[in-house]
Amino acid sequence: MNLITIYVIKNYMNHYHAKYFVDAVANMSVAESARINNVTHPAISQALRTLENELKVKLTSRKKRRFELTPEGEIFYQRAVDWLEQFESIKTELSFGGKEVSGELLLGASQSLTAEFVGPIIFEMKKRHPRLQIRATFGEAAVIRDMVQRKAVQIGFVIDDDRLSDFAQKLICNGDFVVVSARPLENLGQKDLIVTYKNKVEVQDLFKKLKNKGYKEPNVFLELVSWSLIRRFVLAGEIHGYVPQYVVQEDLDRGILYKVDVPVKAFQYSVKAIWRKRSSLSMSAEVFLDKLIESEDETK
Template sequence: MKTSTDELLVFVTVIDSGSMTAAAEKLQQTVSGVSRALSRLEHKLDTALVRRTTRRLDLTDEGELFLARARLILAAMEDAEASVKQRQERPSGRLRVDAASPFMLHCVAPHMTAFSARYPEIELALSSNERTVDLLEQKVDLALRIGVLQDSTLHARLLGTSRVRIIASPAYLAQHGEPRTPEALHQHRLIGFTAPEHLNRWPLRDGAQTSLKIKPGITASSGETLRQLALAGWGIARLADFMIAADIRAGRLVSLFDSVLLEERQPVNAVYYQSAALAGRVQCFLDFLAERVEL
C-alpha cells in the first residue's frame, strides 16, 4: 500500500474544508504540512487529485474517484477502532443523528434530556436537513427520514407511520370561513411545499382522482415553516400528526375534512449502515425513540 491513512485524512479534510488553511486548522497542523502531505499523496499515486487556483480547489476526475474510496477507507478504520473500544453493557461514544427539522424539533429534541440521563456515555451530535443527506459524506451515523424510502444500500428500521391532516388556525377560519367541500379550498389561501411536488397533492377526492392538487399561495421547504405559517393564520396546510397533534389538542389548530379525508400516513424510518461499532448506540437510540415518540 503506497498511501498512509494520515495522507487520506489530509486529502478528505482539505476537500471538505474547502481550503488548505481551513484543513490545517481543523487537523491542528501547519498549512505547509498539509500542502506537503497532499503533494506527497499525488506523487505516490502519480496523478493530480486537485486543481489549485488562487481562489479555490477543484477535484480532478481522478480526485473524484479517489475521494469516494478514501471516505470508505476512513469510515472503515473508524468503525474498526470503535469496535475494539465498544462496551456492550454501557453503550458509549459519539452518535451523529440527522433528521428533517420538524421531526428533530417535535420528536427528538424534547426527549434528549431523558436519553442522556439513561445513557450518559453517549455523546449526541444532532443535525437538521430538509434534503436527504449522504451519510458517509456528511459523517452521519443515523438518519431519520419521513416518507417512502428510495432504493438504498442502507439498513432501515420502520419506527411507525404518522397520519396526514389538513389544518388551519381558528383565527384564519374566523376571518375566511371554513371550507365545506374540497372544491371550496380553491377559494382559500393554501400553504404548500416547495418540493417535492407530490406533497402538494392532498388526500381528498377530486372527481375521479383520489387526491386534490392544490395551488399554494405560499410555499416553504420545511414542514415546520408550514406549521408556523398556519399557526400565524396565513392559510390552510397539509401536515403530519407528529408535528401538529399537540396544536390540535390545545386548540391552536383545527383539523378540517375529518369525515371525508382519505387515509394517508407518512412512514418514519431510521436508516444507517450496518456497523458493529455503532450497533449498540444505534440500537439503544432507536429503542428509546420507539418507546417515547408518539407518531
C-alpha cells in the same frame, strides 16, 4: 495491495490526515474541514500535501478556488472513507465492550425531524456516553440523501418520498398528513392552503383524492419548503396548512391548533433512517438507531 492499505500500514498511528482529506472532499472545502476538525487552514493544506508526497500522486486540482479531485484522488477518497468507517467502528466496538460508546457519529435530518425524533436521542446518548462526538446537519430530504451518498453523514433521517431505493433503510414510525387551522371546526376550502410544493407526493395525493370524489381543489396561497414555517404561518394568520401530524402534535394536544375536516383518506407518511447500501453501520450508529426505535415503541 491498494494505495490506502499501503498508506495505513506506513502511517497507521496518524489517521487524521486521511480524515482531513475526507472531510474536505465531503464538504468541498478545506476551510470547512479545518472547522470540523478544530485545526487551522494551513494544517489541512499541509496534511493534503503530505498525503500526496507519501502516495506520489496528485489528489486534488484547485482551479479558480474550486476544490476538485483528480482520478487518483477519487480512488483514494473512496478507499479512505471505507477505512475511516472501519476505524471508527473498531474504536466504537472496543469502547462498547467497555460499556461506553465513543467515536464520531454524523447525522443528517430536517429541523422538524431533529426536534421531534433525533434531538431527544442525541441528548440521551451524550448523557450516557460523554465520549461520543455527535454532529448533526440540517437540510431538506434531497440534501440529506446527497449527504448520505457522499458519506458526509453516516445516517440520514427523512420522510419516505419514494426516492429511497438506492439506500439501506429502517422504519422509525408512520403517521398521517393533516390540514390544520388556528380555529376549531373548520372544513377544507374555507381558507387558502399552504403546502411545501404542489408537486410533492402528499399534495398530489390529496388533490387527486378530492377530484376523484368530486370536491373542489383548495386554493394554494403559498408554497413553503419548511413544515415548521408552515406551522408558524398557520399560528399567525387566517390560513390552513398541510403538514405531517408530528410537526403539530403538541399544538393539537394543547388546543393551539385544530385539525381541519378533510373528506378523503389521509396520506400516510413514513419516517425512515437511511444509510449507504453495502456500507456497515458503526456501533455508535447502531446503538443510536436502537435507542430511537425503542423510544418510538414506548410512545405507541
